[in-house]
Amino acid sequence: MPYQTIKLSNFRNLVEQRLEFSPLINIIDGKNGSGKSSLIESLYYLSVGKSFRSSKLDSIVQHNAPGFTLFSVTEDDNSHQHRIGITREKNKSALIKIDGEFIRSAIQLASVTPTLLIEPETFELLDGGPNNRRRYMDWGVFHVEHRFSEAWRRYTKSLKQRNTLLRRGRIDRSLLAPWDGQMIASAAMIDQYRHDYVVSLVPVINDILKLLNQTIDIDISYYRGWDKKADYQSTLNDSIERDARSGFTHQGPHRADIRIKANGRFADEVLSRGQKKILIFSMILAQGAFLYKLSGRKSVYLIDDISAELDIDHRKNVCSYLEKLESQVILTAVDINSVLPLFHEDTELRMFHVEHGKVSQVN
Numbered sequence: 440m441p442y443q444t445i446k447l448s449n450f451r452n453l454v455e456q457r458l459e460f461s462p463l464i465n466i467i468d469g470k471n472g473s474g475k476s477s478l479i480e481s482l483y484y485l486s487v488g489k490s491f492r493s494s495k496l497d498s499i500v501q502h503n504a505p506g507f508t509l510f511s512v513t514e515d516d517n518s519h520q521h522r523i524g525i526t527r528e529k530n531k532s533a534l535i536k537i538d539g540e541f542i543r544s545a546i547q548l549a550s551v552t553p554t555l556l557i558e559p560e561t562f563e564l565l566d567g568g569p570n571n572r573r574r575y576m577d578w579g580v581f582h583v584e585h586r587f588s589e590a591w592r593r594y595t596k597s598l599k600q601r602n603t604l605l606r607r608g609r610i611d612r613s614l615l616a617p618w619d620g621q622m623i624a625s626a627a628m629i630d631q632y633r634h635d636y637v638v639s640l641v642p643v644i645n646d647i648l649k650l651l652n653q654t655i656d657i658d659i660s661y662y663r664g665w666d667k668k669a670d671y672q673s674t675l676n677d678s679i680e681r682d683a684r685s686g687f688t689h690q691g692p693h694r695a696d697i698r699i700k701a702n703g704r705f706a707d708e709v710l711s712r713g714q715k716k717i718l719i720f721s722m723i724l725a726q727g728a729f730l731y732k733l734s735g736r737k738s739v740y741l742i743d744d745i746s747a748e749l750d751i752d753h754r755k756n757v758c759s760y761l762e763k764l765e766s767q768v769i770l771t772a773v774d775i776n777s778v779l780p781l782f783h784e785d786t787e788l789r790m791f792h793v794e795h796g797k798v799s800q801v802n
């Protein structure tokens with residue numbers, strides 16, 4: 440669902456303004472500190488109701504302003520327009536409206552526009568902690584399996600209750616049993632959905648690596664968060680005392696992870712920095728490709744500072760992949776000349792220039 444129009448006010452350094460995007464390629468250039476990442480962040484916020492940079496609201500709201508507002512008009516696959524509005528004031532929870540109706544959970548927002556983000560921190564996917572990889576995997580599971588978010592909600596709710604009992608030293612099995620029961624049922628679903636997603640995604644990643652002229656062939660091993668030989672029930676039972684000592688549950692889907700192998704070896708250990716980056720690009724692009732293949736839904740691609748991340752050859756391959764997608768791409772670069780020449784001259788694209796938080800379309 441491409442963004443047609445967005446309106447923003449008091450979001451980071453961006454001045455109050457209205458922008459009209461192309462449903463295809465959009466390139467935004469501007470000097471360091473002009474507001475490129477802030478614009479990408481505002482679009483991301485519109486798509487999931489939260490930021491990727493800082494969870495501290497104070498740092499997102501423009502200095503000295505009481506709060507920010509974001510508004511967008513998007514168009515769905517049936518050419519119907521949808522309006523999304525987000526108002527966030529300090530010390531208050533977010534008010535989110537879709538088509539004039541307040542929604543209770545940002546989860547509803549996330550299903551409106553599947554949005555894939557590539558920004559500097561994305562490149563911690565292989566080397567960083569498992570959180571990033573779970574978020575990566577769950578983006579896909581969320582969009583392809585509609586029962587996932589409910590299973591996940593039930594799981595985390597029971598996990599919280601279980602941990603509270605453990606911290607209070609209430610380790611009586613009969614007290615824990617109802618929460619364990621909920622966790623076991625939801626864990627089985629979460630595990631199945633994640634496993635199936637990862638298995639189906641691997642060939643798509645490999646296809647994209649080939650399209651990007653890479654000779655890397657990858658495989659992903661999925662770790663479900665507890666011993667693959669034990670059932671979750673006995674895992675929970677066996678670890679009660681250890682869990683009680685630490686005050687939290689050590690094993691379960693909240694500890695799931697994936698490990699990526701390239702040509703049979705762990706990717707984080709054998710690939711060069713450049714190879715890792717193009718692999719991560721391929722992994723993210725594959726999520727959009729797989730969602731499209733499965734459901735016909737197109738994703739929006741937000742790519743911040745592409746030239747800082749990819750050298751010219753890789754950039755060229757990625758840009759020619761992106762222009763064939765016929766999806767909305769919003770990408771930023773310090774220097775427009777580092778990307779513009781990489782697109783075919785017939786490609787319909789819209790250019791913008793940012794200066795001191797003001798984004799202007801360039802003709």
Ligand SMILES: Nc1ncnc2c1ncn2[C@@H]1O[C@H](COP(=O)(O)OP(=O)(O)O)[C@@H](O)[C@H]1O
Pocket residue numbers: 450451452469470471472473474475476477478497498499500501502
């Ligand atoms: N809450 C805020 N209010 C006002 N300005 C901010 C806020 N947060 C960050 N900035 C400023 O916004 C500017 C743009 O940042 P950023 O979007 O990251 O720039 P770019 O990605 O173009 O290099 C920076 O100068 C930064 O100091």
Ligand SMILES: [Mg+2]
Pocket residue numbers: 472475476477743744
């Ligand atoms: Mg930036």
